[in-house]
Amino acid sequence: MxxxxxxxxxxxxxxxxxxxxxxxxxxxxxxxxxxxxxxxxxxxxxxxxxxxxxxxxxxxxxxxxxxxxxxxxxxxxxxxxxxxxxxxxxxxxxxxxxxxxxxxxxxxxxxxxxxxxxxxxxxxxxxxxxxxxxxxxxxxxxxxxxxxxxxxxxxxxxxxxxxxxxxxxxxxxxxxxxSLGRAPLPPRPKPPAKVELPLIVIDPGHGGQDPGAIAGNGTYEKDITLAMARELRRQLLASKRYRVVLTRDKDIFIPLRDRAAVARDQGASLFISLHADSIDRKQVRGLSIYTLSEKASDREAETLAQRENRADALGGLDLSSQPEQVANILINLSQREKMNQSRRFAALVLTSLDKAIAVLPSPLRSAGFGVLTAPDVPSVLVEMGYLSHTKDAKLLTNAAHRRRMAASLVRAVDGYFSPGAGRKRS
Ligand SMILES: [Zn+2]
Known part of the structure; x- marks a missing residue:
């Protein structure tokens, strides 16, 4: 030419x-x-x-x-x-x-x-x-x-x-x-470039003056979420495929948006917030997974989001502007892709779950969670079970059960980052 x-x-x-x-x-x-x-x-x-x-x-x-x-x-x-x-x-x-x-x-x-x-x-x-x-x-x-x-x-x-x-x-x-018509050069045989491992931010829900839900046996949600976050971190690091940051590694209060900011500021590839719910109907049990959406998928998801968002009020923060902030972020169209990826990971969690883990009916839901608003970081909130259910509460305080659940989440993370690697729930 x-x-x-x-x-x-x-x-x-x-x-x-x-x-x-x-x-x-x-x-x-x-x-x-x-x-x-x-x-x-x-x-x-x-x-x-x-x-x-x-x-x-x-x-x-x-x-x-x-x-x-x-x-x-x-x-x-x-x-x-x-x-x-x-x-x-x-x-x-x-x-x-x-x-x-x-x-x-x-x-x-x-x-x-x-x-x-x-x-x-x-x-x-x-x-x-x-x-x-x-x-x-x-x-x-x-x-x-x-x-x-x-x-x-x-x-x-x-x-x-x-x-x-x-x-x-x-x-x-x-x-x-x-000049597109030329023959491309063959790739040079060379060891692959050093690639930084994907960063997973794990967010143990609640903490400090905000205990979260309280089980009948007196166990606090904030302690269960931290124990689970540490176990998940241990297993993810052991795989040598990821970097891991916890939003808190001790019993302290952190506002919801600061938790999301950790994921954003550190350039996380995935954000997993861990919780355990509690409701009046004592027979309800099982795990459920939530992604952010402007409109809640159902009334239960909406009231759950309200309960979880209340954490900031317990920490002394003014919550009145929260729904608007969530809405503003949702207006940003670039969030659509993040939301698609969040849903993809949420679905992977479900298909990767150990069959011994109880699951809520229609476990994939969405609502306006304040903690899931990190721009461009695919984010899910896992309600690991119900502290109001006697058996769920007992299991969530059991280290072997937490190891099983963490292993399920690691399979989902593997599936998310290398399609085909995630194993099916059997
Ligand atoms: Zn919670």
Whole structure:
């Protein structure tokens, strides 16, 4: 296409900013650059990830926590001026858009990558390759014979070309990146980039002056939730597949929104709030799982949310603005994806449960829980059982029962992060 590669030692583009954004239909990865650069994007299925190779770029090696479909952004310097970014994803994804936007309106050139879930599409999981890289200055990657180009090159045409970018340093490279007809380079055999493990935030409900529900035998919900959180943390860490943070590891009061803020601020991939309910009807028992919704799924879920949200009032906080805050967050459309993922995890909890664990009828419910409002962090609230039910209360104070329940939750977490790994309830 007449693109002329600059002579050796091109000026390297700097990365001014790297960010992930969650939209209703996609997760967008953006790099702000000092000049346009060649790139190549490949999807992989084992494990599910997107690999971005960049040329003529300097990368500080910073890692980004995951958001949306992307679990994390890890980087690896492949060669001078060559950087590989590895984005492990929550499942199969397809590249909707991958292109360099030329500088305009005073904004620097940007690399834009849009990812959408691939599940349910005819080509779910089919590998995609978009863009090509120029040969490295010191050739070290053999070029493979051209494969079926039509099959391997998919996705929209990058739109970055035209006179507005001519004459700018690196403008020719934009065209090089846009030359889709070339054979992609084979992936270089190299140990996989170090990827930060997904962070699970576990929230033991209540604490301090807020005991939560109180069992007939005098046991406090706040003590049961903390014991369960510690057991779940122990098992998740033992798997060596996750990082874990507890919102509290002692008997202290924490406002609901501060609990959600822990998940948000630490870039959690999943937020699990643990509770044990209590109601007047003493015969009701079993586990249930809740996700956030503007409208409660039923009246019971609504009154439960009111009970759990009351924790802040017990801690001396003004609760009057809470429903509005919840509503404001729900207005944000980017929450839809988070809510879908929350529901997916909630369903996984149910299918992963040890068969010995009693379950409430229609156990998947939703309501306006104040603790489930961390933006972009899939969040569920697990009511592990009823302290008002004699047997449930006895089981929840039993360490062996907690180990069984924690193991069930670990299976659900495994299933969430690596589809196919979760085992069915049998
Ligand atoms: Zn509770």
């Amino acid at each position: 007449g693109a002329i590669r600059p002579p050796a030692s091109p000026v390297l583009s700097q990365i001014l900013d790297a960010r992930l954004g969650v939209h209703p239909d996609k997760t967008r990865f953006v790099l702000e650059l000092t000049q346009a650069i060649p790139f190549r994007v490949q999807t992989q299925s084992s494990p599910y990830s997107v690999v971005i190779d960049l040329a003529d770029v300097a990368w500080g090696g910073a890692m980004l926590p995951g958001r949306g479909l992307v679990l994390a952004v890890a980087s690896d310097n492949m060669a001078p001026g060559r950087v590989r970014l590895v984005l492990p994803t929550t499942g199969p994804v397809r590249v909707v858009l991958a292109e360099i936007i030329p500088p305009r309106d005073g904004r620097p050139p940007r690399f834009i990558l849009d990812l959408a879930p691939a599940s349910g599409t005819p080509h779910a999981g089919a590998p995609q390759t978009i863009g090509t890289l120029p040969p490295p200055l010191a050739p070290q990657e053999p070029v493979s014979p051209p494969p079926e180009l039509a099959a391997s090159v998919t996705g929209p045409q990058p739109s970055a070309n035209g006179p507005q970018s001519a004459g700018r340093p690196g403008a020719g490279l934009v065209v090089a990146a846009a």
